[in-house]
Amino acid sequence: MFLLLSAAIAPGLALFSYFYLRNQMATEPRKTLLQTFIFGALITFPLMFIQYVLREEGAFSNPYLGDVLVASGLEEFFKWLVIFLLIFRHVEFDDPYDGILYGASVSLGFATVENVLYLLSFGIDTAFIRALLPVSSHALFGVVMGYYFGKSKFQKNDKEIEYLLLSILIPFVLHLIYNSILTFKGYWVILIAPFMLYLWWTALRKVKLAHQHLVQHLYEQKHN
Template identity: 30%
Template sequence: MSQIQQAPAGFAPIGPETHAPGHAARAVAATFGIALGVIAVAAVLLYLISALGSAGVVVSAIAALVPLAAVLLTIRWVDRWEPEPRPALVFAVLWGAGVAVAVALIFDLGVQIALAATGGRPDDLVQAVVQAPIVEEGAKGFGVLLLFWVNRRHFDGPVDGIVYAASVAAGFAFTENILYFGRVLVEQGLGPAFVFTFVVRGIFSPFAHVLFTACTGYALGKAAERGGGAGAGLVAYVLGVIPAAILHALWNGGLSLARSTVEYYLFVEVPIFLAAVAVVLTVRSRERAITRARLGEYADAGWFTPQEVALIATTGGRRQAMRWADAQRDPRAKRTAMTRLIRDATRLGHARQRLVRGRASIGRTPDEQELLARIVADRRILTS
């Protein structure tokens, strides 16, 4: 990193006041969204306590933390190349854990009331294969659609869509696991039935909801990658919910109808899961390729050296850059500056990708200029 260069002459960063309205609007939206999620989670929590008791909810929540931690760590690994804003991820988890669960519960209550009024009886298989997949995937996916509409600055492609969808699904599965674990706990106590339910839901299938909702996230990510507007996002949402609901129905129906749960899991669900992993690895690889290609354009314009691009746009290069920072005087400040520079350079590459279709000139948009200003500031720290 000793060859870090200074910015080209004539660069004029945009002042903070130019970006204040946009930042303020996003901050308000994030605050409102997180507040809505907290309220929904609190309401669902009260419902769970009334149905399962406070002790049952506490024990079930502790058990549900195990699959939640596994999913969140995986999301972090997928998202590490170009991390999404923390408030957006918090909103996504809260939407899944609170709003989406509340929608599913309210819809189910409405169905129960309608059946009681007409003298009908609930059909467990229909609820599992039709109602739950459509309602739950529609509710979870709508949270991702809101992020597509409100957070487009950080919604660049399929990886972002998958990360947001997985975060929503992680929150939903956490609350749903509390409900399932709690019911078994209330009915049969902390015994073999509870352990079996924990193993099936917490060990064998922690990524089930992630797999379903990722379809919607992927579709919205493709719409974002193509530069689609609000209408395109709505179409992508509908198109994404369809395969999400089908996979969800296949999971619920298969577990209900299969002669052997283990065989169904190994020969149907595991191959689908492995295919999904292959898709994620492919889109992550493409994300790295986009970063390298677009930063190469900035290198041609004089903003980076080819060596810098190689360091920022490869996993090995990033590790080398962090080792260099740790070996300098005041390593904490250098490491912080290097982390910010890598993050902002990656976002710069994706901001450039959004402009490729219009072929806008480098440095002519607020997004670019703000990120370039941050990179210049961190270069000064790294070279001081």
């Protein structure tokens, strides 16, 4: 059991540590990040319940609608809601890169609990592929989401609402593409590899841009 739990939790911690350590300009309070991670973990259970009810009630005659479209939308919306309601106006969300950390934190909280439940059901044999795909993809969706939250809060160009919309729309579209690829049985592996490379490239580019915004933000603070 210890080995299984370690295998389930380790990918999320490793990915979060990676994005946390990339922030060399400032240190975000660990307590707030931990709280965000916990909230991300807690939303797993209402999400699972809603999806179970929809499935049992036969709310969608087309499996694609329920398993891909609705699942992608619900997961990204709940993660977005946690950041918007609990973090976006928080005093400790005080620089553009913080969005990256909070987005990754809430997403990895959700992904970690989901991963634990999955490995408990299907065994440790799936741990490696789970780390490569579901856990890392959730982290990267969260990075993109957090990037646009940071833009919304700190970009001084009257586009707060536009960036807020992008903070949920773009992760949803990426998640939708990811889930859609997994429905192509037989050759999904051929499609998922380039998509994951693109997802990593996109997320790392957002991280780089967030660093640039952070440097500019600190410069403006220093000279104002």
